[in-house]
Amino acid sequence: MPENKDQDQKSQIREKLKKELEKEIYEELTFGVEITPEMEEKIKGTVSKKVSEELKKRMKEELKRISERKKREEIERKKEKEVFYPRISLNQRVQHIILMISVIILIVTGLPIKFHESAWAKIFFPALGGIGTVRLLHRIGAVGLIGIALYHLLYLAFSKEGRETFRELLPRPKDLKDVWMMVNFLLGRKNEKPKMGKFTYIEKFDYWAVYWGMVIMVGSGLILWFVNYALKIFPKFVADIATEAHSDEALLATLAIIIWHLYNAHLNPDKFPMNKSWLSGKISEEEMKKEHYLEWEKIQKEQRKPSPSEGEEKI
Amino acid sequence: MDKIIKSLICFCRIFLLLFVLSIWGGNNFCQAQLENQDCIKCHSKPDFKKVLPSGESKSLYVDFSLFYRSVHKKELCVYCHNDVKKIPHPFPLSKVDCRRCHYKGNLAGAPDLDIYAEYVQSVHGMDFAFGDPKAPSCQDCHGSHNIFPPSDTLSRINKVNVPETCGKCHITIYNVYNLSIHGKGLQQRIRDVPVCNDCHEEHNIRKHTDPKSPVFLAKVSSICARCHGNMAIMKKYGIPTEPVETYKESFHGVAAKFGAKTVADCNSCHGSHDIFPQKDPRSSINLKNIPTTCGKCHPGASENFAKGKIHINPAKPEAGIIYYVSRFFKYLTLSVMLALIIYIILDLRKKFKTRKT
Numbered sequence: 001m002p003e004n005k006d007q008d009q010k011s012q013i014r015e016k017l018k019k020e021l022e023k024e025i026y027e028e029l030t031f032g033v034e035i036t037p038e039m040e041e042k043i044k045g046t047v048s049k050k051v052s053e054e055l056k057k058r059m060k061e062e063l064k065r066i067s068e069r070k071k072r073e074e075i076e077r078k079k080e081k082e083v084f085y086p087r088i089s090l091n092q093r094v095q096h097i098i099l100m101i102s103v104i105i106l107i108v109t110g111l112p113i114k115f116h117e118s119a120w121a122k123i124f125f126p127a128l129g130g131i132g133t134v135r136l137l138h139r140i141g142a143v144g145l146i147g148i149a150l151y152h153l154l155y156l157a158f159s160k161e162g163r164e165t166f167r168e169l170l171p172r173p174k175d176l177k178d179v180w181m182m183v184n185f186l187l188g189r190k191n192e193k194p195k196m197g198k199f200t201y202i203e204k205f206d207y208w209a210v211y212w213g214m215v216i217m218v219g220s221g222l223i224l225w226f227v228n229y230a231l232k233i234f235p236k237f238v239a240d241i242a243t244e245a246h247s248d249e250a251l252l253a254t255l256a257i258i259i260w261h262l263y264n265a266h267l268n269p270d271k272f273p274m275n276k277s278w279l280s281g282k283i284s285e286e287e288m289k290k291e292h293y294l295e296w297e298k299i300q301k302e303q304r305k306p307s308p309s310e311g312e313e314k315i
Numbered sequence: 316m317d318k319i320i321k322s323l324i325c326f327c328r329i330f331l332l333l334f335v336l337s338i339w340g341g342n343n344f345c346q347a348q349l350e351n352q353d354c355i356k357c358h359s360k361p362d363f364k365k366v367l368p369s370g371e372s373k374s375l376y377v378d379f380s381l382f383y384r385s386v387h388k389k390e391l392c393v394y395c396h397n398d399v400k401k402i403p404h405p406f407p408l409s410k411v412d413c414r415r416c417h418y419k420g421n422l423a424g425a426p427d428l429d430i431y432a433e434y435v436q437s438v439h440g441m442d443f444a445f446g447d448p449k450a451p452s453c454q455d456c457h458g459s460h461n462i463f464p465p466s467d468t469l470s471r472i473n474k475v476n477v478p479e480t481c482g483k484c485h486i487t488i489y490n491v492y493n494l495s496i497h498g499k500g501l502q503q504r505i506r507d508v509p510v511c512n513d514c515h516e517e518h519n520i521r522k523h524t525d526p527k528s529p530v531f532l533a534k535v536s537s538i539c540a541r542c543h544g545n546m547a548i549m550k551k552y553g554i555p556t557e558p559v560e561t562y563k564e565s566f567h568g569v570a571a572k573f574g575a576k577t578v579a580d581c582n583s584c585h586g587s588h589d590i591f592p593q594k595d596p597r598s599s600i601n602l603k604n605i606p607t608t609c610g611k612c613h614p615g616a617s618e619n620f621a622k623g624k625i626h627i628n629p630a631k632p633e634a635g636i637i638y639y640v641s642r643f644f645k646y647l648t649l650s651v652m653l654a655l656i657i658y659i660i661l662d663l664r665k666k667f668k669t670r671k672t
Contacts, residue, residue, distance in 0.1 A: 116569045116572065116573070125573040130573055130575070131569075131570050131573040131574055132574070134573075183658075183661065186658075186662060186664070187661065188665075188668075227613075228613050228614060228616075231619045232615060232617060233619075235619045235622030236620050236621070236622050236623030237622060237623030237624070237635070237636060238623075239623070240623050240624070240627060240637050241636060241637060244629055244637050244640045245640060245644065248640075248641060248644030248645070248648065249644060251644075251648060252644065252651065252652075255652050256651070256652070256655070259652065259656065259659070260655045260659070263659050268662070269663070269666050269667075
């Protein structure tokens, strides 16, 4: 029984420590002193008194050390045993990084124009060389964003991986049911979390929100960039709408990123400090079972299915 | 005794000689200061003039009745015209340098200012220093024998007279200004209208491309805003003050603020001396003229530029469709962010509750 084993271990450790302590204290007391047999008795008495005082403390320290070592070993073992599943391919990760860098450049160069009255705008513009430089950087970010958007559309159309991932990202009625279930769970009205597939409603929302944002920002942005051409075709109020939409949607997109996306990727206590899959491309089995259970299930089923060649051999 | 009388007589002769010499010398070399009376004798004659070698005649008439009412009424002519030693005096006299009295720290009773320091850095001062005969100096604006305090309507630099004074040289601009709404207002003696020095200042006049110029690109909107952003003034004429703010919020305003060199300011669209009400066909912002006005910077500007409001405040229904666009985004942003933040709060709340157990 584990309890007996524990007790046995403990008494073993206690004995060991006791012997060590006795030796230590004896040597401490008798260092450089000639011991006569009469003194021997007295010394033994002092030693055992001191040992019983120290023993408790030493026991605590030793047990603590042992339990910490055990924990570390457990983690190591878990790590070696841990299974990872691929989640985001290299192509997708590179696309995301390019998107991220472009959007950061656009936000950093764009917001000071919207909030030009603020104190940091007054520092920002002279620091970067005036509105001419800022405008150039903003357009560089824009080229990056438009480029990656076009690439993404081609990727969706012409690569198998793209088409399959896109299918997984399509919104379905189940997503609404999942939201409802999850909100009930978070409010404590139900005890059960929804089981979700490869992309939860959060990830789908983040993906499609970018479409919304892109159409507005790129559309209005191009009108503003090439305003002289635009005004050859459209009446001026179209450019005015573009100005307003560009400014307002920029704020919405920025808030969605720095509050919503930041929470889901970094500040969520389950992921803190960072969900690593955008760099590693992998997800651990544990995480997968927790958040994308249906996907995990699907993979287990596929792994258990005998391959066609095996079946033939059996015959 | 003899010797004493002899030396006395010698002394008297020498003394007499010196006396005569000094009177003769004094008569020929030392002048008594010329009184104004001496000048008035000739210069108060209305037809007193000098015919120049070119055939032109230059009037030498001085209106002394005006002079004796002016700020210099207590001065002698020769204080300023200090190269006049005797009458008749040579022609032409050198140009009077007002710095004789007009400098900071002067004891002559002139204003204790150093206007000249500003003037030398101005366009007028620099041209004058280079020897341009057309460059104005003090007398060209302030007058010479008719200098009055600016509050006096006789003063050449009184508000109502300023355009005429500057118009002596800047003829075309003066004519245009007189037709403009500000010029017309001045003719009706509306005191709120700007005259030349309200925008250009007086002694600090520089090219508008000079950052120190009062009418440098980035500064123009502040100058117009002094009146057009001032509710108390604009109320009297029924002119809205919002265009000032909306310009500052617009792309043009923001770009001008942060160093753009070729962006529109108030006068790019409204004109500077040729400002007319929009309904006036001469106005640069008349709808028919908008393509030309905007076309100064936007190549190929067409009537499309006139199809849409200007000086838009998106928060007001007057902005038309822009108002609806801005309201749409405002409510969209609020509701989306509210929903997402509530979800985050619920998520965190649940996680902390579960951690405790």
